[in-house]
Amino acid sequence: MAVLEIVGVTKRFGSLLANDGITLSLAEGEILALLGENGAGKTTLMNILFGHYTADEGHIKVRGEILPPGSPDAAIAAGIGMVHQHFTLADNLSVLENVILGRESLWSWRQDKARGRDHILSMARDFGLEVNPDALISDLSIGERQRVEILKALYGDAQVLILDEPTAVLTPQETESLFETLRRLVDQGRSVVIISHKLHEILSVSDRVVVLRRGAIVGTVKTADADRDSLAELMVGRAVVRPKAEPMAPGEEVLRLHKVSLGGAKLDAVELTVRAHEIIGIAGVAGNGQADLANVISGLARPTSGHITLFGEGPAQLTPESVVAAGVGRIPEDRNAVGVIGAMTVWENLSSEDIRRPPASRGGIFLDKPAARARAAELIEAYDVRCKGPDAETGLLSGGNIQKLILARALSREPKLILANQPVRGLDEGAIAYVHERLLAARRRGAGILLITEDLDELMALADRVAVMYRGRLSASYAVSEVTVPELGLMMAGQNREAGENSKDGARHAV
Amino acid sequence: MARAMRFEPRERVSVLAAAAAPLAGVAVALLLCSVLILWTGESVLEAYWLLLKGAFGTKFAITETLSRATPLILTGLAAAVAFRAKFWNIGAEGQLYCGALAATWVGTGLLILPPVLMIPLLFLAGALGGGAALLVPVILKNRLKVDEVVTTLLLNFIILLFVSYLLEGPLKDPMLMGWPQAAPIIDEGVLPRLVERSRLHLGLVVAVGAALMVWLVMTFTVWGYEIRAVGHNAAAAAFSGIKINRTIIRTALLSGGLAGMAGVTEVAGLKGYLTLDLSPGFGYAGIAVAMLAQLHPIGVLASALFLSAIYVGADSMSRGVNIPTYIADVLVATSMLAVVLSVMLTRFRIRFN
Numbered sequence: 001m002a003v004l005e006i007v008g009v010t011k012r013f014g015s016l017l018a019n020d021g022i023t024l025s026l027a028e029g030e031i032l033a034l035l036g037e038n039g040a041g042k043t044t045l046m047n048i049l050f051g052h053y054t055a056d057e058g059h060i061k062v063r064g065e066i067l068p069p070g071s072p073d074a075a076i077a078a079g080i081g082m083v084h085q086h087f088t089l090a091d092n093l094s095v096l097e098n099v100i101l102g103r104e105s106l107w108s109w110r111q112d113k114a115r116g117r118d119h120i121l122s123m124a125r126d127f128g129l130e131v132n133p134d135a136l137i138s139d140l141s142i143g144e145r146q147r148v149e150i151l152k153a154l155y156g157d158a159q160v161l162i163l164d165e166p167t168a169v170l171t172p173q174e175t176e177s178l179f180e181t182l183r184r185l186v187d188q189g190r191s192v193v194i195i196s197h198k199l200h201e202i203l204s205v206s207d208r209v210v211v212l213r214r215g216a217i218v219g220t221v222k223t224a225d226a227d228r229d230s231l232a233e234l235m236v237g238r239a240v241v242r243p244k245a246e247p248m249a250p251g252e253e254v255l256r257l258h259k260v261s262l263g264g265a266k267l268d269a270v271e272l273t274v275r276a277h278e279i280i281g282i283a284g285v286a287g288n289g290q291a292d293l294a295n296v297i298s299g300l301a302r303p304t305s306g307h308i309t310l311f312g313e314g315p316a317q318l319t320p321e322s323v324v325a326a327g328v329g330r331i332p333e334d335r336n337a338v339g340v341i342g343a344m345t346v347w348e349n350l351s352s353e354d355i356r357r358p359p360a361s362r363g364g365i366f367l368d369k370p371a372a373r374a375r376a377a378e379l380i381e382a383y384d385v386r387c388k389g390p391d392a393e394t395g396l397l398s399g400g401n402i403q404k405l406i407l408a409r410a411l412s413r414e415p416k417l418i419l420a421n422q423p424v425r426g427l428d429e430g431a432i433a434y435v436h437e438r439l440l441a442a443r444r445r446g447a448g449i450l451l452i453t454e455d456l457d458e459l460m461a462l463a464d465r466v467a468v469m470y471r472g473r474l475s476a477s478y479a480v481s482e483v484t485v486p487e488l489g490l491m492m493a494g495q496n497r498e499a500g501e502n503s504k505d506g507a508r509h510a511v
Numbered sequence: 512m513a514r515a516m517r518f519e520p521r522e523r524v525s526v527l528a529a530a531a532a533p534l535a536g537v538a539v540a541l542l543l544c545s546v547l548i549l550w551t552g553e554s555v556l557e558a559y560w561l562l563l564k565g566a567f568g569t570k571f572a573i574t575e576t577l578s579r580a581t582p583l584i585l586t587g588l589a590a591a592v593a594f595r596a597k598f599w600n601i602g603a604e605g606q607l608y609c610g611a612l613a614a615t616w617v618g619t620g621l622l623i624l625p626p627v628l629m630i631p632l633l634f635l636a637g638a639l640g641g642g643a644a645l646l647v648p649v650i651l652k653n654r655l656k657v658d659e660v661v662t663t664l665l666l667n668f669i670i671l672l673f674v675s676y677l678l679e680g681p682l683k684d685p686m687l688m689g690w691p692q693a694a695p696i697i698d699e700g701v702l703p704r705l706v707e708r709s710r711l712h713l714g715l716v717v718a719v720g721a722a723l724m725v726w727l728v729m730t731f732t733v734w735g736y737e738i739r740a741v742g743h744n745a746a747a748a749a750f751s752g753i754k755i756n757r758t759i760i761r762t763a764l765l766s767g768g769l770a771g772m773a774g775v776t777e778v779a780g781l782k783g784y785l786t787l788d789l790s791p792g793f794g795y796a797g798i799a800v801a802m803l804a805q806l807h808p809i810g811v812l813a814s815a816l817f818l819s820a821i822y823v824g825a826d827s828m829s830r831g832v833n834i835p836t837y838i839a840d841v842l843v844a845t846s847m848l849a850v851v852l853s854v855m856l857t858r859f860r861i862r863f864n
Contacts (some may be wrong), residue, residue: 321752341744352751
């Protein structure tokens with residue numbers, strides 16, 4: 001029997017059709033995956049389900065009864081629990097306090113913490129969600145925080161659990177333990193909807209997959225009958241193949257970091273070498289020093305000790321200007337906040353790194369707008385930036401097109417070193433393939449690439465060697481063929497890899 | 512059920528809409544203020560007609576309006592330049608007095624040159640004086656992240672008290688008995704009149720020239736690009752290699768210099784000598800001028816003229832009908848709010864979920 005039915009739900013935002021007549025049902029004890037690219041309408045649909053939005057048409061039924069629209073309280077009362085993509089926990093409260101927050105009567109004399117604690121402990125036992133009820137949220141790891149989110153969602157005896165992109169911030173091990181919890185939940189008769197765009201995870205955990213594209217359902221398949229390629233094609237609407245790196249012999253050294261430290265523990269004696277024709281991948285859970293590493297190399301932060309050598313000698317002091325002039329192309333982590341100036345035009349953003357040089361200006365004083373616009377028009381063409389032209393306002397471009405603009409700016413000068421920090425985060429499959437193809441082309445031309453990413457698929461497909469950052473320390477590097485995803489996961493959680501007794505000579509050395 | 516309201520950016524803002532928006536805002540402000548005029552029992556049309564006549568009705572009225580607009584153009588440019596870089600200079604009033612002080616120091620006998628050299632020298636001295644007044648706030652901001660809104664605002668009072676001390680002591684004109692007033696600017700330094708038997712002086716030409724210069728710098732130079740980039744997104748500007756601190760210092764000196772030049776036009780053009788009532792708040796009014804102009808240097812010319820017309824016109828209107836001159840302040844304030852709102856509506860449309 002269906003515990004949850006979505007019947008003909010349509011939702012418009014202005015001229016955008018976010019959900020187009022969506023009808024689906026969730027069976028008891030089922031894990032249903034909702035698959036789709038960014039902007040396909042997954043989150044909108046779940047927000048309608050949970051009462052954050054009201055549908056323009058259609059309705060939600062829970063066990064045959066229509067749910068009043070626009071009321072999260074009604075959704076909770078009907079047994080729906082939601083775990084949001086961005087955590088909604090109070091850092092300065094304990095696990096227990098967070099879970100029972102808002103669930104108690106305002107009129108009770110005091111908090112009944114003992115009962116709450118018992119309930120949490122029994123749920124934790126039943127579903128494999130171990131966490132100390134008295135720990136402060138600020139002391140917990142990301143994986144633990146997510147367990148608290150799930151406990152919170154289940155606390156009101158939720159029968160349907162909705163998880164929005166739950167694995168985005170987890171290590172592979174944490175992801176596996178999350179999936180174990182979900183399986184236990186459905187074994188006990190609850191039902192789960194998981195929203196994701198990661199194909200392998202959906203294949204490993206779900207019973208059935210519903211694929212959304214541009215707000216409409218384009219396919220429903222049993223997971224047992226599905227495979228990666230067919231799902232990807234359904235999701236994107238055409239066959240998209242992410243390119244893979246072909247083996248190449250590394251050339252001269254383009255970047256070396258020697259004992260580089262930053263502000264105490266932000267970076268701790270980092271050793272790193274990148275050679276021409278080589279892609280070094282840096283894995284790690286967000287917030288372990290990757291951003292600081294990128295800042296140090298792109299000239300935004302000065303190391304407190306150690307030194308950085310670019311192309312054998314390198315500028316005495318690294319500033320964004322000197323780094324760019326020396327031949328480094330940089331793709332920043334946050335393309336909207338750091339990569340471009342949204343309120344300025346496309347040509348102004350394409351010229352931002354060499355505004356003091358021709359063709360953007362004459363004598364470093366006067367802007368040469370016609371030349372800069374002409375140059376921008378060439379780059380727009382060459383990098384397929386979809387916009388109305390050089391004078392379009394950059395902030396109105398889509399994420400994928402902003403990233404193409406940044407690629408055009410960074411790669412058109414043929415840099416010898418490319419610093420690519422999360423280059424495909426939040427992009428759809430077509431744009432991902434494009435960015436990867438461009439990076440691989442630069443590598444064939446002779447560039448060395450430092451690829452910082454949280455996406456292990458990306459890392460395994462592109463990198464020659466990988467190293468892991470954990471709490472400001474960078475591990476030794478390993479040839480991609482010598483390391484598995486689970487091993488990387490353990491390193492991302494802070495465990496040392498066995499000191500390489502089995503690895504071949506030269507397969508493990510300090511990069 | 513609560514209905515949520517959202518702002519949706521418009522794909523394209525037509526030039527016509529962008530130009531019409533401030534005018535529409537002013538029209539709305541006039542409508543709103545007519546309620547206040549009705550309250551006084553006077554005729555709205557007559558009041559506005561008198562206001563218009565007071566500002567533009569006679570040759571004398573026009574020259575008065577233009578000479579009142581002169582310092583407003585310069586302080587408006589000072590605010591417009593600084594706000595473009597998100598450097599919130601609220602201290603144009605103090606910088607104006609610093610400029611006036613520098614012109615007084617140089618122009619009351621320190622050296623005597625022919626007018627062709629003397630007048631540019633006075634403006635240079637005034638610009639340097641105004642810029643110097645911003646040095647401490649800008650260094651505190653760059654080094655210690657001290658909020659410039661607080662430092663520039665409070666510095667106004669310090670500077671005013673300092674000028675007061677100088678006028679009571681070292682700079683006091685010995686020829687005058689008791690009045691706290693500095694010695695007059697020497698004849699070579701006095702700005703020539705543009706129109707016979709009026710107070711309109713060369714300062715207007717300087718102010719209009721300054722607006723053109725600022726527009727050229729902001730639109731066609733690397734400096735202008737850097738100021739805009741830092742103002743819109745400092746993190747992205749720093750990433751692409753623009754030196755943020757250097758850009759802010761440059762902007763501050765330009766802004767303070769423009770405000771200092773406003774002091775020169777008043778001391779060497781309008782009054783002839785430095786007193787403590789040299790400026791009835793031109794520095795603060797400059798902020799309103801810049802906001803009304805949407806920080807555009809050429810727009811500053813129009814909005815400075817608008818403000819001065821309202822002040823001059825309201826003075827004259829209050830003599831004709833029984834409406835206090837404070838209506839001018841209300842009119843300026845509501846215009847500012849209405850223009851900000853109408854400009855926002857040209858950039859966004861409102862949608863209800």
